[in-house]
Amino acid sequence: MDRKPLLAGNWKMHTNVQEAQQLAASVVQAAAKVSGRDVMIAPPYTALTAVESTISSSGVILGAQNVHWEEKGAFTGEISAAMLKDVGCEMVIIGHSERRHVFGETDQMINKRVTGALRFGLTPVFCIGETLEQREAGRTMTILENQVRAGLDNVALKSGSHLVVAYEPVWAIGTGKTATEAQAQEAHSFIRNLLADIYEKNIAGQIRILYGGSVKPENIDILMQQDDIDGALVGGAALKAESFERIICFQ
Ligand code: 13P
Secondary structure, three states, X not given: OOOOOXXXXXXXXXXXXXXXXXXXXXXXXXXXXOOOOEEEEEOOHHHHHHHHHHHOOOOOEEEEOOOXXXXXXXXXXXXXXXXXXXXXXXXXXXXXXXXXXXXXXXXXXXHHHHHHHHHOOOEEEEEEOOOHHHHHOOOHXXXXXXXXXXXXXXXXXXXXXXXXXXXXXXXXXXXXXXXXHHHHHHHHHHHHHHHHHHOOHHHHHHOEEEEEOOOOOOOHHHHHOOOOOOEEEEOHHHOOHHHHHHHHOOO
C-alpha cells in the first residue's frame, strides 16, 4: 500500500517567536523543492500562531507537542485539542518519551490524549519506544506491543490516515546513536503487524510509521529505503534549516 512519506520536526522546548518564524520560513522553502511527501513542524505552543501565519500558504503542516483530552475546564497549564485546532494545528505529538519518562505520563493518559485528539479532528503522532535496559533484556517487542495496545485501546479509526505512529527507541533520542536500519525495520514491521491485528487490513496498511532518534542528513536516505519506514520524527536536526532541508529532500 502506498503511504505518503512524512518528515516531521519536533522542536521540543526551543525557539522564541522570531527564531520559530525564521526556521518555519526555511522549512517552507525546502518543502517547495520536493513533491509527494508531507512535512510537519511542531513548534512550542508559544510560537504556534506565528508559525501558522508563516506557513499558511504552503503545504507545510502545523503540529503541537502535546494535548489534553478534555475540551475545556479547570486544567491549569493544559491545552485542548479544540484550542490547537483553533490556531491551525492538524497534528499533535502524543506520548513522546520525554513526556513518559520526564513527566510521568502513563499509557492510560496517552490513550486519553489520543482519543481526545481524534475526537476534535487532530491527527495523533503516537510515540512508542523501548529503553536501553529493556532492549538489552530482550524485551523490545513486548514493550512495543504493550504500549501500542494500551495507547490505542478502544481507539476507533475511520481511516488509517487519521493516525501516525512514531517508533522512537529511547536510547537513540538525542544521543547521536541511531538504530541501525535493520533494527528500525524490524521494529516497524512488528508494529505494522500489530496494527493489522487491531484494525482492518486496509486501515492498518494506511497508518504511517515514523522512525525517530538521532535522524540526520547522514542516515535519512538508508532509513527511508526500508519497507515499513514511512517517515521520520526529527529532534535536533530539525532545528537547523540546512539539515532539516536535507532530511525533507531524502533520496
Ligand atoms: P533527536 O532527533 O534529537 O534524537 O530527537 C528525536 C526525537 O525525540 C523526536 O521526537
